[in-house]
Amino acid sequence: MTKTVTDVICPFCGTLCDDIEVVVSDDGKQLLEVFNACVIGSEKFLHSQAKDRVTKPRMRQEDGSWKDVSYDEAADYTAAMLAKAKKPLMYGWSSTNCEAQSVGNEIAEISRACCDNTAAVCHGTTLIAVQDIGLPTCTLGEVKNRADRIIFWGCNPAHAHPRHMSRYSIFPRGFFTGKGQMSRKMVVVDPRVTDTAKMADVHMQVEQGKDYELLNALRVAFRGEWLPDVVAGIPKEKIREAADMMKSGRFVIIFFGMGVTQSLSKNHNIDIAIAVTKDLNEYTKCSIMPMRGHYNVTGSGEVFAWQFGFPYSIDLSRGFARYNPGDTSSIDLLTRGEVDAMFTIGSDPGAHFPISAVKPIANMPSVCIDPHMTPTSGVSKLHVPVAFNGVETGGNCYRMDNVPIDCRKVVEPPAGMLTDEQFLVMVRDRLKKLKGVA
Amino acid sequence: MTKNITLNLISGRTIQQGVAIESGKEKPSYRTAAGIIEMDDADFKRLGVWKNTNVKVTSDHGSVVVKAVESAQGPNPGIAFIPMGPWANAIIDPNTYSTGMPTFKGTPVKIEVAINEPILLGIELVQKQCGVKVG
Numbered sequence: 209m210t211k212t213v214t215d216v217i218c219p220f221c222g223t224l225c226d227d228i229e230v231v232v233s234d235d236g237k238q239l240l241e242v243f244n245a246c247v248i249g250s251e252k253f254l255h256s257q258a259k260d261r262v263t264k265p266r267m268r269q270e271d272g273s274w275k276d277v278s279y280d281e282a283a284d285y286t287a288a289m290l291a292k293a294k295k296p297l298m299y300g301w302s303s304t305n306c307e308a309q310s311v312g313n314e315i316a317e318i319s320r321a322c323c324d325n326t327a328a329v330c331h332g333t334t335l336i337a338v339q340d341i342g343l344p345t346c347t348l349g350e351v352k353n354r355a356d357r358i359i360f361w362g363c364n365p366a367h368a369h370p371r372h373m374s375r376y377s378i379f380p381r382g383f384f385t386g387k388g389q390m391s392r393k394m395v396v397v398d399p400r401v402t403d404t405a406k407m408a409d410v411h412m413q414v415e416q417g418k419d420y421e422l423l424n425a426l427r428v429a430f431r432g433e434w435l436p437d438v439v440a441g442i443p444k445e446k447i448r449e450a451a452d453m454m455k456s457g458r459f460v461i462i463f464f465g466m467g468v469t470q471s472l473s474k475n476h477n478i479d480i481a482i483a484v485t486k487d488l489n490e491y492t493k494c495s496i497m498p499m500r501g502h503y504n505v506t507g508s509g510e511v512f513a514w515q516f517g518f519p520y521s522i523d524l525s526r527g528f529a530r531y532n533p534g535d536t537s538s539i540d541l542l543t544r545g546e547v548d549a550m551f552t553i554g555s556d557p558g559a560h561f562p563i564s565a566v567k568p569i570a571n572m573p574s575v576c577i578d579p580h581m582t583p584t585s586g587v588s589k590l591h592v593p594v595a596f597n598g599v600e601t602g603g604n605c606y607r608m609d610n611v612p613i614d615c616r617k618v619v620e621p622p623a624g625m626l627t628d629e630q631f632l633v634m635v636r637d638r639l640k641k642l643k644g645v646a
Numbered sequence: 647m648t649k650n651i652t653l654n655l656i657s658g659r660t661i662q663q664g665v666a667i668e669s670g671k672e673k674p675s676y677r678t679a680a681g682i683i684e685m686d687d688a689d690f691k692r693l694g695v696w697k698n699t700n701v702k703v704t705s706d707h708g709s710v711v712v713k714a715v716e717s718a719q720g721p722n723p724g725i726a727f728i729p730m731g732p733w734a735n736a737i738i739d740p741n742t743y744s745t746g747m748p749t750f751k752g753t754p755v756k757i758e759v760a761i762n763e764p765i766l767l768g769i770e771l772v773q774k775q776c777g778v779k780v781g
Contacts, residue, residue: 247661248661248668255669255670260670269781271779272780328746328747329747329748332746368661370661399722401721416725466658466750467751470748470751471749471751521746534742534744534745539746540744540746543740556671558772559732559768560735562740563708563736563740563776567777570776570777581671583768586778587778
């Protein structure tokens, strides 16, 4: 016999879908089927059952081969590495729960580490802009029930947040949006004709990297002032059409992604996108929301912020929290050669950092805590596999709109495997002894 | 002399890349999903190659061999797209301009045919570039 677990939370993207159904074996040890999730979410649940999964911590030997070690030995190595390092970097946190993040912050404080999460290569520039001018935002529930003008700027939810449009933004029939898709207009801004752009009422195929100019042109168009014939590759008639469409809505929501945060101008792109939001509130109601990637990158920012006062790029090396992106941010610290130990958890900088920031990791003491084999584990000295958060252990996570949702455990991890939090507690207790902290 | 063209490189998520990272980055499926460069039909003609040819992509920051495929989300002449991952990150502009964020989108790259050069697996590519000894 099997049993079906309902209302499971999907631990893949920031949409944090909460309607997944999972079929597990009667003894709760095997996950058999996944319903309602997108293809990526299903794969995440099903991959936890892979037969070739690494289940024991592994240490890299002199000859380059792996040697299995116990969790105790792994915790000893990690604690000793952090105790010895002058400026360790503790990076990741976005694919684990808030409880583990909080233990990690204790470790960071004792070892005077630099702490950063995956916002460093995702929405870090958004956070800078939010600190500059604020963020008029809302929840995804409000979007579902009220929004009738949906703007996707530099993001491609059809690929990156596959159920975002069906659960919240385009298709659902909400309280004031009873006709679903028919009651909404969709504007997409992207230099490619993405699968999201193909669905749009208006697609502005902006010249790559010219988002600032186009956002500025929209502000001009709202006011009905003079525009050049073409801005950022878009004819002025199309800009005015998009501007009128936005102004005529009852509730406008701007979703934005990596297209604006990672292009040149970076945080200034977001500055002006927020200014567009502010302008639209002169005519109608408008909100703006970053399309957060990892399922708990938002939670990591929240935990950092309430414990250290800043959402990412934190340097504790002087014994108190400093925040100065460009100086205390992971990529810059690594490429300048300023860190002497690397601790990675719940992310994969080996695959997603520029290679010049990965090379230093291979030449320093390093620990990678990740259920998968990744390029990061491939260059680290110690790989600690752990239970999949959201599948084999529960814990608190934050959706992209800052709504906290408790993830659920649906199956048992392989025998003897620890969770992120359990392993971090072992490291913390050892580190306290080494540092003589009560 | 080998023919080459210059394009503007961007990187980002594709759903195939998302599935591949969750099913195992050590597997060839990751290379199939992310060890590619999506190019417009017009750019294939300018380069003078068939689709699904191995090409060497070079920027000021490095070079990498990937498979050139037709853009699934085009037309976008002049723009090349490599899904986020080690192949894109071998060549993107790491400069953060004091924001902490590398310039993942908007790196000028040179594309040339490399029909006989192999496309490495994800983990293998990073280990090779970092000089990690693998037993």
